[in-house]
Amino acid sequence: MKKLIYSIALSLLCIGTANAQHSEQNHAERFEQLGPMLRSPNVYRTASGAPGHLYWQQQANYDIKVVLDDENQSIKGTETVTYINNSPDQLSYLWIQLDQNQRAKDAESQKASTSSIHERMSLRQLESILWHDLDLGYKIHSVKDAQGNDIPVAINETMMRVDLSEPLKAGEQVQFTVDWSFNIHDRTSFIGGRPGYEYFEEDGNYLYTMAEWFPRMAVYSDFEGWQNKQFYGRGEFALTFGDYKVSITVPSDHMVGATGVLQNPEEVLNETELDRWNKAKSTYGDPVIIRTQKEAEKLEKGKASDTKTWIFEAENVRDFAWTSSRKFIWDAMAVNVGNKDVMAMSYYAKEANPLWEQYSTRVVAHTLKSYSAKTFDYPYPTAISVEASNGMEYPMICFNYGRPDEDGTYSEAIKNGMISVIIHEVGHNFFPMIVNSDERQWTWMDEGLNTFMQFMAEQEWDRNYPSRRGPAHKIVDYMKGEKQYLEPIMTNSENIIQFGANAYAKPATALNILRETVMGRELFDFAFKEYAQRWKFKHPTPDDFFRTMEDASAVDLDWFWRGWFFGTEPVDIAIENVHWYQLDNRTPAEKKKAAAAEHKKYESYISRTANEKDVQETVLEKDPKTRDFYTTYDQFTVSPSEEKAHKEFVASLNEKERKLFNSGLNYYELTFRNVGGLVMPLIVQFNYADGSSEIERIPAYIWRHNETVVTKVFPKEKEVESIVLDPYRETADIDESNNYFPKRNVPSRFELFKRESAPRGAASGSNPMKDAKKKK
Numbered sequence: 001m002k003k004l005i006y007s008i009a010l011s012l013l014c015i016g017t018a019n020a021q022h023s024e025q026n027h028a029e030r031f032e033q034l035g036p037m038l039r040s041p042n043v044y045r046t047a048s049g050a051p052g053h054l055y056w057q058q059q060a061n062y063d064i065k066v067v068l069d070d071e072n073q074s075i076k077g078t079e080t081v082t083y084i085n086n087s088p089d090q091l092s093y094l095w096i097q098l099d100q101n102q103r104a105k106d107a108e109s110q111k112a113s114t115s116s117i118h119e120r121m122s123l124r125q126l127e128s129i130l131w132h133d134l135d136l137g138y139k140i141h142s143v144k145d146a147q148g149n150d151i152p153v154a155i156n157e158t159m160m161r162v163d164l165s166e167p168l169k170a171g172e173q174v175q176f177t178v179d180w181s182f183n184i185h186d187r188t189s190f191i192g193g194r195p196g197y198e199y200f201e202e203d204g205n206y207l208y209t210m211a212e213w214f215p216r217m218a219v220y221s222d223f224e225g226w227q228n229k230q231f232y233g234r235g236e237f238a239l240t241f242g243d244y245k246v247s248i249t250v251p252s253d254h255m256v257g258a259t260g261v262l263q264n265p266e267e268v269l270n271e272t273e274l275d276r277w278n279k280a281k282s283t284y285g286d287p288v289i290i291r292t293q294k295e296a297e298k299l300e301k302g303k304a305s306d307t308k309t310w311i312f313e314a315e316n317v318r319d320f321a322w323t324s325s326r327k328f329i330w331d332a333m334a335v336n337v338g339n340k341d342v343m344a345m346s347y348y349a350k351e352a353n354p355l356w357e358q359y360s361t362r363v364v365a366h367t368l369k370s371y372s373a374k375t376f377d378y379p380y381p382t383a384i385s386v387e388a389s390n391g392m393e394y395p396m397i398c399f400n401y402g403r404p405d406e407d408g409t410y411s412e413a414i415k416n417g418m419i420s421v422i423i424h425e426v427g428h429n430f431f432p433m434i435v436n437s438d439e440r441q442w443t444w445m446d447e448g449l450n451t452f453m454q455f456m457a458e459q460e461w462d463r464n465y466p467s468r469r470g471p472a473h474k475i476v477d478y479m480k481g482e483k484q485y486l487e488p489i490m491t492n493s494e495n496i497i498q499f500g501a502n503a504y505a506k507p508a509t510a511l512n513i514l515r516e517t518v519m520g521r522e523l524f525d526f527a528f529k530e531y532a533q534r535w536k537f538k539h540p541t542p543d544d545f546f547r548t549m550e551d552a553s554a555v556d557l558d559w560f561w562r563g564w565f566f567g568t569e570p571v572d573i574a575i576e577n578v579h580w581y582q583l584d585n586r587t588p589a590e591k592k593k594a595a596a597a598e599h600k601k602y603e604s605y606i607s608r609t610a611n612e613k614d615v616q617e618t619v620l621e622k623d624p625k626t627r628d629f630y631t632t633y634d635q636f637t638v639s640p641s642e643e644k645a646h647k648e649f650v651a652s653l654n655e656k657e658r659k660l661f662n663s664g665l666n667y668y669e670l671t672f673r674n675v676g677g678l679v680m681p682l683i684v685q686f687n688y689a690d691g692s693s694e695i696e697r698i699p700a701y702i703w704r705h706n707e708t709v710v711t712k713v714f715p716k717e718k719e720v721e722s723i724v725l726d727p728y729r730e731t732a733d734i735d736e737s738n739n740y741f742p743k744r745n746v747p748s749r750f751e752l753f754k755r756e757s758a759p760r761g762a763a764s765g766s767n768p769m770k771d772a773k774k775k776k
Contacts, residue, residue, distance in 0.1 A: 049547030448507025572676030
């Protein structure tokens with residue numbers, strides 16, 4: 001019989017039991033602190049996750065003049081870089097990124113990529129194996145110092161080392177000029193990539209998305225020194241903040257959009273466009289079309305022979321991108337963010353209408369408001385969405401997907417895909433354009449955080465929005481995949497096999513679980529905003545994120561970071577044992593009566609019958625005294641001593657003890673088994689016999705002493721009919737078949753997700769606990 005110790009020993013009745021198994025101890029390291037795995041705090045980065053009192057970062061200012069050759073699809077440019085050494089270190093050389101070299105015909109990235117032959121292959125697949133013999137990649141014509149002297153350089157694939165004539169000391173700056181050019185590639189070809197051009201055969205025009213287009217300073221930091229890891233195409237960028245002045249010369253009938261603020265609208269816009277542009281600056285809610293589709297179609301039919309130079313300036317940005325085409329329709333409107341107006345804009349060809357005119361700029365505005373509310377007010381003056389049949393982000397401008405069919409019709413999937421990509425790419429202004437993490441090393445710090453923010457913005461756009469990533473159940477298929485195809489989130493981008501799931505979906509899901517289930521919205525939102533505000537316009541590392549989230553919330557999350565970010569174990573928690581107890585507060589007479597009834601149920605069985613016969617034939621016949629004892633003793637009669645002991649026991653109870661003694665509570669002892677390995681909170685739904693239900697939430701810390709099996713007793717006033725673990729699918733449990741008592745067949749995925757509005761497991765009539773009623 002089970003015992004409950006409460007000042008005195010009280011007997012409990014075990015009314016029902018199920019799934020009894022043996023448990024074992026298993027205490028590993030899932031709750032050990034992350035300390036040894038993180039960088040030691042220092043004067044640059046504190047143990048709290050904030051920048052230290054001697055935090056520094058470099059600055060690179062650019063003055064660039066570039067000319068677009070629309071006849072030959074190439075550009076040539078001159079840039080003057082002013083590099084400011086804010087570090088305490090002396091630098092004898094500088095590193096510059098030459099990202100276009102990743103597309104050169106002899107690029108290491110192509111040599112290092114795997115390929116194979118299949119029974120059926122497209123010509124594009126075969127072309128990618130053959131690669132190309134096109135003249136792509138940078139041509140560096142000269143690198144000169146401020147006095148016009150040549151500076152020696154060394155080019156290693158996508159990196160160029162600039163060897164200074166004398167070391168650049170702490171606090172000093174150096175200025176140099178680079179002349180360069182390259183041929184622009186067709187980004188719609190097998191070469192791919194985000195920048196390049198798209199050719200429209202119907203009207204003979206090009207649409208240019210110019211990114212990764214100029215030699216860019218690599219980051220020199222306190223935690224890594226020079227980030228000069230080669231660019232293979234997937235791991236994106238680590239870049240230095242600075243101020244830009246960029247002069248872009250293009251055919252005079254082109255429309256140009258770019259990072260920053262247009263400095264000479266009177267020179268490049270006609271009178272009508274200028275009036276519309278000025279009107280847009282004070283128009284909220286509905287975009288003003290500055291160049292219409294009809295006007296763009298007219299320009300498509302002719303090609304200007306003269307040029308115009310568009311001048312843009314941008315302050316405190318880490319990069320600069322631009323787009324140019326005579327095909328562009330342009331619309332814009334003002335959005336109030338914080339205490340200032342931001343110009344939300346879209347550039348798109350007629351092929352993107354009517355979808356883009358209806359949605360794009362409005363989605364840009366929505367994204368700015370949604371992200372600003374959760375991080376910091378968007379600080380830049382513009383935010384641009386460009387239709388370019390892809391998705392890529394840069395400060396104040398991004399290139400996005402979402403083109404209707406040729407007849408202008410589009411499906412819900414295309415519309416939602418476009419909205420999601422615009423939210424995602426505009427959202428990248430916050431992560432990593434402002435909270436400037438190292439994308440080449442930790443993709444999740446921009447893609448994962450941004451995908452999490454995207455999910456919230458999508459749900460604010462439409463509460464029934466079909467978000468692809470974010471909800472816990474949508475990562476299950478990845479989490480239960482074969483181990484050899486899984487890596488921790490804390491894996492370099494070039495080494496990830498399932499890139500989208502690992503770098504986008506899993507961290508976004510983890511953060512959503514952290515917000516909804518582990519920390520709660522209030523604590524999470526405060527800590528997340530603190531991280532964003534601490535590190536805006538700075539270079540954070542994962543350590544800074546992990547530490548800030550704990551520092552600002554007082555929630556120990558080391559177990560969470562270990563499991564979700566440093567591990568590959570899945571969540572699979574099972575209900576293993578269920579016992580139902582009631583406090584035995586019966587009088588001795590009630591107990592004897594119940595025992596007699598129980599005895600009577602089984603009074604006729606072979607052993608008892610045989611024993612009674614033996615007694616009759618031996619003992620009783622030979623000894624009358626024994627006969628009297630066996631015939632007069634009744635084991636179910638209450639003795640005076642038993643009655644007295646019970647009365648004295650009841651009388652000894654104080655008021656609190658007597659209340660508990662007569663409470664009639666049901667005690668449900670549940671044993672949970674961690675099958676998958678990833679510890680998580682226990683969310684337990686109790687469905688009662690009266691049709692009501694209740695959810696209990698147990699923190700993950702319950703696993704700290706035994707990471708394999710834990711037992712928890714739940715006192716309930718009502719009788720429980722059934723139990724469901726994780727009823728709202730909050731934890732990404734990969735096997736829901738073991739989440740029920742009593743066991744049940746789990747519906748198909750289609751049936752499950754169709755019923756997403758209600759928790760799993762409603763009360764269903766009969767009570768299996770009661771049906772199996774027995775006493776111990």
